[in-house]
Amino acid sequence: MPDIRLTDVIVATVLPFTEKRDIDWASYSRLLDYCTTPDGISSVFVNGHAGEGAALTPEERVQVIEYTRKYLNGTKPLMTGIIPYSTGEAIRQTRDAKAAGADIAVLFPMPQMAAGGTRTPDVPLAYVKAVLDAVDIPISIFQYPLGSGMGYPTETLVEIAKLGSRVLAIKEGSDTLTAYEDNWRLVKKAAPKCAILPSNFDWFLGQVAVGADGILSGLASLTPHMLIDLWRAAEKLDLKAMRQASDQLYPVVRTIYGAPPRMDMHTRIKEGLKHLGIIESAVPRAPLLPVAPDITARVRKVVDEAALARHVGAAAPRHRAAS
Numbered sequence: 200m201p202d203i204r205l206t207d208v209i210v211a212t213v214l215p216f217t218e219k220r221d222i223d224w225a226s227y228s229r230l231l232d233y234c235t236t237p238d239g240i241s242s243v244f245v246n247g248h249a250g251e252g253a254a255l256t257p258e259e260r261v262q263v264i265e266y267t268r269k270y271l272n273g274t275k276p277l278m279t280g281i282i283p284y285s286t287g288e289a290i291r292q293t294r295d296a297k298a299a300g301a302d303i304a305v306l307f308p309m310p311q312m313a314a315g316g317t318r319t320p321d322v323p324l325a326y327v328k329a330v331l332d333a334v335d336i337p338i339s340i341f342q343y344p345l346g347s348g349m350g351y352p353t354e355t356l357v358e359i360a361k362l363g364s365r366v367l368a369i370k371e372g373s374d375t376l377t378a379y380e381d382n383w384r385l386v387k388k389a390a391p392k393c394a395i396l397p398s399n400f401d402w403f404l405g406q407v408a409v410g411a412d413g414i415l416s417g418l419a420s421l422t423p424h425m426l427i428d429l430w431r432a433a434e435k436l437d438l439k440a441m442r443q444a445s446d447q448l449y450p451v452v453r454t455i456y457g458a459p460p461r462m463d464m465h466t467r468i469k470e471g472l473k474h475l476g477i478i479e480s481a482v483p484r485a486p487l488l489p490v491a492p493d494i495t496a497r498v499r500k501v502v503d504e505a506a507l508a509r510h511v512g513a514a515a516p517r518h519r520a521a522s
Contacts, residue, residue, distance in 0.1 A: 205368045205394040207241035208426045210419035211249040215478040226478035239427035247280035249417030249465045254484040261299045268300035278303040290333040297336045307341045313348035320355040337367045344374035353381045360390035368394035383410045404445040407433035421471045454501040470498045
C-alpha cells in the first residue's frame with residue numbers, strides 16, 4: 200500500500216476468544232464489522248496490547264494478520280504489534296508480519312530496557328535500526344508510559360523519527376501531558392511527516408487540544424463513533440464540539456480505565472462488546488483474569504447509558520474472511 204498516511208481514528212482491535220481460549224473468528228468478524236467500517240476509521244492495528252498479542256503464539260499472530268488483511272481487502276492500512284524479547288526475535292516477527300500482509304510494524308520496547316536501557320538513545324536506536332535494516336517495511340514506535348522505565352525520552356524519539364521516511368508514526372503513550380506536548384512539538388519539528396498518534400486513554404481531549412495527527416486506541420473497538428466525533432471536532436478546531444464529544448466519552452473512559460487493576464482495561468472493553476452482542480465471550484488469556492462482577496455491571500450500565508447499541512448492525516458486513 201503506497202503512500203500510507205496515518206490519521207483520523209485508528210482502531211486497536213481486541214481479540215475475542217472462546218470459553219476454551221481459542222480465537223473466536225466468528226466473533227472477530229462481527230467486531231471488524233462494528234469497529235472498522237465507520238467513516239472516520241482510517242487504519243486497523245492488531246496484535247497489540249488490546250489484541251493480547253503477547254499471549255498469542257507466533258502462528259496465531261500470523262493468522263490474525265492474514266484474517267484481518269483478507270477482511271480489509273486493501274481498503275485500510277493494517278498495523279501489527281511486534282512484541283519481542285530480543286532484537287533477533289523482533290526481526291523474525293517483523294518478517295513474518297510482512298509476509299502475512301501487514302503494512303506497518305509497530306515496534307514495542309523490550310522489557311530489558313526497563314533496567315536503564317532507555318536513559319540514552321543508544322539501545323533504542325540500535326534496536327530500531329536493526330529492524331529497519333533487516334526488513335523493508337514501514338514502522339511505528341510504541342511509546343510506553345515514562346513511569347514504566349520503558350518509555351523513550353523526547354530526545355530519543357526525535358532521533359528515531361529522524362531515521363527516515365519509513366518511521367511513519369509514534370503511538371504516543373507517555374502518560375504525562377508535559378511529555379506529550381514536548382514530543383508533539385519537537386518530533387514534528389525534526390520530522391514533520393512522522394505522525395503523532397495519541398493513545399493516553401485517560402485524557403483524549405487534552406492530547407488533541409495540544410495537537411495530534413489522529414487517535415489510536417483500543418477503546419475504538421467499543422466506541423469508534425465517539426472517538427470519530429472527537430477527532431472531527433479537533434480537526435475543525437471546534438473547542439465546544441470537542442468538549443461535547445469528551446463529555447460523552449468521559450463516563451466510558453472512567454469505567455474502562457479507572458478502576459484497578461488497569462491491566463483489565465481491554466477485558467472490560469470485551470465485556471462491553473459482549474453486552475452489545477458483538478462477541479460471544481469476554482474471557483481473556485492468562486495472565487489476565489475475567490473481570491469482577493461489580494465492574495462488569497458498571498461496564499454494562501455505561502454502555503447502555505451511552506446508547507452504543509444504536510451503532511450495532513449499522514454497517515453491513517463487508518469483506519468476510521474465512522478462518
